[in-house]
Amino acid sequence: MVREGEGKVLPGVGVEVKQETEKVFTWPYLVRIEMIGMLLYLVGFSILSIFINAPLRNLANPEVTPNPAKAPWYFLGLQELLLHMHPALAGVLLPAGVLVGLASMPYFDRSRSGIGVYFSTANGKAIAIFSFIYTAVWEIALILIDEYLNVLGMPEGSHGLGPLLKFLLTPALGSQIAAFLAEVIMPIGFILLIPSLLVAIVKRVWKADMREIMVALYSFFFASFVVLTIVGSAFRGHSMALMWPWEVGHPEEPLQ
Amino acid sequence: MDGIWAKIKATNFFKSIYRNDYPDTPRSRVQVILNSVLLHLHPVKVPKSAVKFTYTWGLGGSSVLMFLILTITGVLLMFYYIPSIPQAYFSIKGLETNVTYGMFLRNMHRWTAHGMVLLVFLHMTRVFYTGSYKPPREFNWVIGVFLLLITFLLSFTGYLLPWDQLAFWAITVGSNMAGAVPPAEYVGKYVRFALLGGYEVGQSTLIRWYTLHVIALPLTAILAMAVHFWRIRKDGGISSPGESGDVKE
Ligand code: HEM
Numbered sequence: 075m076v077r078e079g080e081g082k083v084l085p086g087v088g089v090e091v092k093q094e095t096e097k098v099f100t101w102p103y104l105v106r107i108e109m110i111g112m113l114l115y116l117v118g119f120s121i122l123s124i125f126i127n128a129p130l131r132n133l134a135n136p137e138v139t140p141n142p143a144k145a146p147w148y149f150l151g152l153q154e155l156l157l158h159m160h161p162a163l164a165g166v167l168l169p170a171g172v173l174v175g176l177a178s179m180p181y182f183d184r185s186r187s188g189i190g191v192y193f194s195t196a197n198g199k200a201i202a203i204f205s206f207i208y209t210a211v212w213e214i215a216l217i218l219i220d221e222y223l224n225v226l227g228m229p230e231g232s233h234g235l236g237p238l239l240k241f242l243l244t245p246a247l248g249s250q251i252a253a254f255l256a257e258v259i260m261p262i263g264f265i266l267l268i269p270s271l272l273v274a275i276v277k278r279v280w281k282a283d284m285r286e287i288m289v290a291l292y293s294f295f296f297a298s299f300v301v302l303t304i305v306g307s308a309f310r311g312h313s314m315a316l317m318w319p320w321e322v323g324h325p326e327e328p329l330q
Numbered sequence: 331m332d333g334i335w336a337k338i339k340a341t342n343f344f345k346s347i348y349r350n351d352y353p354d355t356p357r358s359r360v361q362v363i364l365n366s367v368l369l370h371l372h373p374v375k376v377p378k379s380a381v382k383f384t385y386t387w388g389l390g391g392s393s394v395l396m397f398l399i400l401t402i403t404g405v406l407l408m409f410y411y412i413p414s415i416p417q418a419y420f421s422i423k424g425l426e427t428n429v430t431y432g433m434f435l436r437n438m439h440r441w442t443a444h445g446m447v448l449l450v451f452l453h454m455t456r457v458f459y460t461g462s463y464k465p466p467r468e469f470n471w472v473i474g475v476f477l478l479l480i481t482f483l484l485s486f487t488g489y490l491l492p493w494d495q496l497a498f499w500a501i502t503v504g505s506n507m508a509g510a511v512p513p514a515e516y517v518g519k520y521v522r523f524a525l526l527g528g529y530e531v532g533q534s535t536l537i538r539w540y541t542l543h544v545i546a547l548p549l550t551a552i553l554a555m556a557v558h559f560w561r562i563r564k565d566g567g568i569s570s571p572g573e574s575g576d577v578k579e
Contacts, residue, residue, distance in 0.1 A: 095377040095378070095571075096377065096378045096379075096572075097376060097377055097378060098377075099356070099359045100359075100363055100373060100374055100375060100376055101353045101369070102359075103376070103381050104372060104376050105372075107381060107388065108388075111392065115395055119445065120434075120438070122441050123434050123438045123441055124437075126437065126441070127426075127433060127437055128436050128440035129496060130422060130423065130426065130492055130494050133416055133493070133494060133495070134415075134419065134494055134497060135495060135498070136498070136530065138495070139499065143502065144499075144500065144503065145503045145504050146485065146489050146500055147444075148447050148485070149482075149486070149503075149504060152507065153507075161506070161507060161510035162514060162518070164507075165506075166510050173479060176475050177472045177475040177476075179463060179471070180463040180465065180468035184464070184465055185464070186573075188461045188464075189461045189462065189464050189569050189571070189573060190462070190569045190570040190573065191460065191461065192459050192460055193459055194460075194461045202459070285461065288458075292458050292459075
């Protein structure tokens with residue numbers, strides 16, 4: 075049996091969890107936080123629900139497509155990616171890869187040092203902030219390029235790196251191979267390049283260990299979710315064109 | 331007053347409900363946790379560092395609270411909602427206008443659903459930055475990722491149910507995405523068909539997503555949460571700086 079202040083060896087894993095930590099009684103020290111939190115949330119959400127109504131638009135009508143047709147906010151990051159690459163990549167392979175990547179994280183980062191401390195190491199916080207800014211700059215730049223890059227001769231209304239590549243390669247390779255390179259291979263290249271370069275930088279500048287590399291990679295994921303979701307929800311309006319939030323407005327939809 | 335209260339506390343009925351005194355001694359503070367079905371999810375004692383609010387920000391617990399509010403308001407909504415086209419839409423409209431507190435009920439369900447997605451995501455972020463996914467908590471992190479997915483799916487399946495334009499087109503966008511599973515002609519096509527119960531978003535889609543939303547996914551979430559909470563205890567309780575000694579493997 076485990077006595078207070080002694081190590082406890084978890085069955086099967088051979089990992090010793092040292093319990094040198096100072097402890098307090100759950101009642102009242104934790105239970106009171108839970109009770110107060112519960113009250114605050116209940117009051118907060120009640121006030122919200124009194125003043126702001128959940129949206130209910132017109133009856134669903136398969137004949138009338140709203141412009142733009144948007145998914146709920148937490149999928150708008152993925153919907154944003156859809157504008158820049160092949161749907162199989164943006165809508166399936168990438169999210170699946172992210173989930174698998176997240177789940178496998180603890181099987182790569184096995185050291186137990188730095189548990190229980192925000193950012194774990196002296197450089198952790200700086201690495202997290204750097205990674206966030208680095209990611210935001212990359213993604214905003216790529217979004218702007220894709221929106222405004224238009225070379226003379228490109229097909230009417232097309233813009234961005236993918237369509238440019240496709241336009242340039244089609245005469246030599248045929249449209250199918252060109253499209254594959256532009257919509258699948260090039261985006262995969264960026265998806266691998268941006269985090270790899272990030273890891274190389276934090277290794278070089280901060281001599282990052284495994285935990286710090288994970289901090290960089292998670293921050294890359296977190297920043298991507300934040301940046302893409304904000305762009306997708308607040309900066310995409312009619313025809314999913316890039317615009318200022320005050321120009322986005324409600325999806326245009328004829329009255330019924 | 332004190333006299334009456336003492337008498338109530340002395341009754342067999344009261345004693346049959348509360349087996350111990352008000353928890354203000356070490357002994358009764360241990361007992362209160364062990365004797366209550368809800369409180370016994372907790373350990374008797376927790377690390378002092380873990381009850382510091384800015385350590386967990388209460389995010390995991392807040393996610394549980396969102397799930398509870400969603401379950402209660404969801405059951406109430408089921409009394410009014412008709413999973414059929416086009417009655418689904420009109421049952422929601424009727425709920426808003428003809429049912430006392432109907433609008434409030436729907437709003438609570440909707441806003442806490444958004445709240446849960448956000449809170450679960452932030453909880454994961456807290457767990458990550460405090461290094462709490464490291465051994466021995468690896469597998470609980472994996473269960474967490476699964477819970478994140480279930481949370482997204484719960485929210486997304488609910489989005490279709492009002493059967494308004496917003497719902498219909500969001501689901502069209504979403505299921506087209508799922509239909510892109512490569513190779514789309516061989517796999518994606520069938521994934522989309524399975525999700526929609528046909529080639530288009532229609533009655534069979536509604537009943538599928540309704541069943542997922544009100545029973546299949548909530549049950550899955552409850553199971554996964556049970557394992558999640560159990561594992562927190564089995565992995566040595568919530569993480570704290572005092573334990574970061576090296577692994578003896
Ligand atoms: C429905 C969703 C979820 C619920 C209700 C939930 C609930 C909780 C609760 C109540 C705790 C106790 C500590 C705290 O409040 O922070 C906890 C801890 C934990 N959660 Fe979750 N969680 C959910 C999703 C997740 C996700 C998405 C992850 C990660 C991918 C995750 C990973 C963990 C881990 C590793 C711990 C142990 C943390 C520690 O020891 O410091 N959970 N969870």
